Amino acid sequence: MPSKWLLFPGRATALLLGNEAIARGALEAGIGFASAYPGTPSTEIVESLAWAAQKFGIHVEWSSNEKVALEAAWAASVSGVRALAAMKHVGLNVAADAFMSIGYTGVRAGLVIVSAGDPGMWSSQNEQDNRYYGLLGYIPVFEPSDPGEAKELTVKAFEFSEEHEHAVLMITTTRVSHVRGPVELKDLPKNFKTKGWFDKDPSRFTLVPQNARARREHLVSKWEAIRDALSNLQPFNRIEGDGRILIVADGVSYLYASEAAERLGIDARMLKLATPVPLPKKLVLKALEDVDKVLVVEELEPIVENQIKALVAEEGLDIEVHGKDYTGLTGEMTLERAARSILEFLGRGAVDIPWKPVDDGGLAGKLPPRPPAMCPGCPHRATYYALRRAVNAARVKPVYSGDIGCYSLGVLPPFREQDMLIEMGGSVGAGHGFAKVLDKQIVISIIGDSTFFHAGLPALANAVYNRSPQLVLVLDNRVTAMTGEQPNPGTGINAYGEPAPMLKVEDIARAMGVEKVVVFDPFKIKEATKALKEAIEYVRDKRAPAVAVARRACALEATRRARRAGIKQPLYQVIDDKCTACGVCYNAFTCPAIEVKENGKAWINPDLCTGCSVCAEVCPFNAIVKVVEEGEGWDDVWF
Amino acid sequence: MTYGSSGGKLALTGRSLNILITGVGGQGLITLATLLAETAIYRGVKALIAETHGLSQRGGSVEVHVRLGEVKAPLIPQGGVDVLLGLELIETARRLKTLSEDGVVLTTDIMLRPGLPGVKLPDKTSLIESMKNVVGDRLIVVPASKLAREAGGLLYANTVMLGALAASGLLDGLVDVEDLKAAVARMKRAEENMKAFQLGFDYCAATCRRGNP
C-alpha cells in the first residue's frame, strides 16, 4: 500500500519512497493521465497514482506494454492534459520507436517520461544507461538525487516540458526510486485537468517525410534553447564550494561524491547536476573558471564526462577532465567507490578511505547461499515439475526458450528449465528461430501471461504464419507477479481494482490459427503432465505450433484473496511413519515450506504451507495428507 | 530541505548512525526500517532507507540500509555499519564484513532454510561461536524465536528486535524511544506488536546495555 501521505492535501514533511515522491510531484503538478507497464524499480510510481487516482478523477492505467503507455501519454499531452508514462530502463527500448519521434512533434501539456534504471542489476537483465536515449532522441534528461529532490524535480519537469513544448525524460535509479527519505509536501491543486481538446496541426504531428524534415530543423534549434534554460535550473543544477579542483556529479552520484568529499575533508568546487543531457554549457563553463582539473563522478557510461571533454576542446581550455578512468564503468556508485576515485584523482592513496571491511576469516564464504526462490504454492513450480515429467515421457530432447517473470527462477536447480533468457517476450520469437533450425531438439517456449500480452502476441502471430514447430507454454498465474501482482489484460480487473474485460490466452491462440491449444491446471500433476506430453508430441509429429496454458493464480495473490474473504486455508502435514526420507518433495519439488529433519524425513512448516496440495500428489508414498480442511470458496481464489 | 539547503560546506560532523537490517524476504525488514525512519523525521532528524525489491522478495537474502542523522548518500559503505540488525542468523553472519571497527551486531537466533535442494544448514551453536570469533562481545544474540512466539508468532520477530534496539541505547539522540513505542502502538495487530516490542526491550535492557552498546 502506498504511503497515506500521498493524499495529504497540504504541507508537511513525510517519509516517502522515491517513486511515491514522483507520484506526489505529479499530483502537485495537476497531472491528468498516467500510464505504465510495471518494471522494477519503476512500478510504485503508477501503483501509487492508481491508488490516488479516483479521488482526483485522473486516468491511470497499466498499459499492455511500454510502447502503448508512452504513445497514450503523448496523445494526452498533445490534447492539453498533463501526462506521465513510467517504465523501467529496458522498457524504454520497447517504447523507443515512439520516443524517437516525440522530440520531432514536441508536446503541449507537460509530458514526463520516467525511466527507472538499475545500475548493479538488482532486478534486471542489463544496466543500460538511458541518458543515451536523451542524446539520441533530443529529449532533456532530468535526474534527481533523492526522494525529496525527485518530488520537486517532477513538478519542475512538468513546468519545463510545458514551457518548452517538449517532453522531459526523468531518469532515476534503484537508489532513488527505492530509497525512502524526507519529502516536503506542498499543496495539492484544487482541480485536475483530465480532459482536453486536440488542436489539429498535421505539419507538426503527422511525421510524413516532408513534415519530419522541417521538424528536424526545428528540433535542432530548440535543443540549444533547452540547453540554455537548463543552465538556470536552480537549485537542481548548482555550483557549491570553491577550489581549483572541480568535482562534477549528477543524480544520486552527487550524494555519494559530496558525502565522500566531506568525510575525507577535501576542499573542492562541486558542480551538482540534475540535467546531464543536454549539458548546460553556460553553467559548466562558469564552474570551470580557474579550475585545473575535473573529476566527473557518474554511474555507468561517461555521458557527462564526454560532453565536458567536448566542451573543453571546443573552448580550447587547458583543463584535464577525468571520470571513468577512476570511477569505472560497471555497477552502482558507493561511498567507497566515490572516495577511492576522488583520492586517486588527487594522487592520494586509498589508505585514507575511512571505511575498512572487517576480516571475517572466510565465514561468509562458508554459508549456504540464499537465492530468491519460487514461493510455497507457486503454480510455476508445479508446472515445471509436470513439464519435466512430460518431456521425459515423450522422450524428446528439449530446448527451453526462456522469458522474464517469476518463472525465470526455473533456471535454478532442480528444474533448470530456462535455457536462455534475453528480454521480455523473447521466448516465442527466439523459440521460432530455434524451432526452424533445430531438428533433433524440441523447442518449448515458456512465457508468463503478462509477458504474453506485452510482447508475445506478435511473436505468436509469426510462429503461426511461418509455421514453427514449438510448444508455447503460457504460465497464466492471472497477474504480473514478478513486479508485485499488478493486473494485466488477462486478469479481469484494471489498475484501480475495478472489473475490466478479461482476455483469454486460449481464445487468442485459437483466433490466431493455432490448431492445438490445451489448458490445464498445474496443481493436478498427472493431468498437467498428460496435457503437456500430448502437446509436445503434437509439435514433434505435426511440426506446427501448439499452445498450452497453465492456469492457476499466483499463490501470494490467492492466499491474500482467501485472507480478505475470510476463507480458511487448508494445511498439509507429513505422516512421519509413512515418510521414507526419499526426498522427492524437498529435493525434486523443492517447496520452501517443506523442511528436512535430521533423519532425512520431511516436515511441513505450517507457517509457510499455503495448502496448495501438490506435495501430497508428488509424494510417492502417500505420506502427505491434509490435516486442516479448506473453507468454502477456497478453489475460487486460485483462478 | 534535504537536497538543497546543505550547500557544499556542511561538515558532516553531527551524529549519524548506520543501521544495516538483514534477513530473509518476508520477515518484515522494511516495516522495521520505516518505523525507525518515520520516528526520526518526526523529530526533524534526517533518515534514509535504501532497499532492494524485486527478486529479493521471493524468500531471498535481503538487506535494508537505514541511515540516520547527518547523512547524504543512501548506501552504507562496507566497513561503515554501526549496527547490524539481523533477523536471521545466516544472513547476519554473511554480513559481519560490513561492520565498522566498533559496530555492534544485534541478531535473532532464528535460522531459516534456504529454498535450494540439498542445502546443509550450519549448526546454530557453532555458527554463533564463529561469529563471536570475528566480533567478540559486540555480538548480541536475542532469543527472538522464543520471545516472538510468546508475543504471538515468529512474524513478530522484527518488532522484538526493534524493542531490543530501542533498549540498547544505540538510538540515543536520533530516535526517541517513547515515539517509537507510540509508532508500534499504531501498527496493525498492535497488541501483539506492543508485546513483542516490550519483550525485546526488556531482554535487551537487562543484557545489552553492558559496556559497549
Ligand SMILES: Cc1ncc(C[n+]2csc(CCOP(=O)(O)OP(=O)(O)O)c2C)c(N)n1
Ligand atoms: C521491457 C520490460 N518491461 C518490464 C520488465 C519487468 N518485468 C520483468 S518480468 C515482468 C512481468 C512478468 O509477468 P508474467 O509474465 O505474468 O510472469 P509472472 O512474474 O507473473 O510469473 C515484468 C513486468 C522487463 N524486464 N522488461
